[in-house]
């Protein structure tokens with residue numbers, strides 16, 4: 701399952717309200733400003749700060 705471009709345009713980081721970037725494998729949405737990765741579960745982005753994982757250096761593009 702992929703996330704549509706339209707959905708990505710609407711979504712923003714809940715913490716900084718900034719732009720997020722879909723990880724190449726589609727498994728998460730990265731916020732570079734906050735260094736957080738929001739998980740994508742069953743094609744649905746989980747935009748919760750509590751659910752986000754710290755961004756590892758290799759996730760940054």
Ligand SMILES: [Zn+2]
Nearest residue numbers: 713716731734
């Ligand atoms: Zn952010």
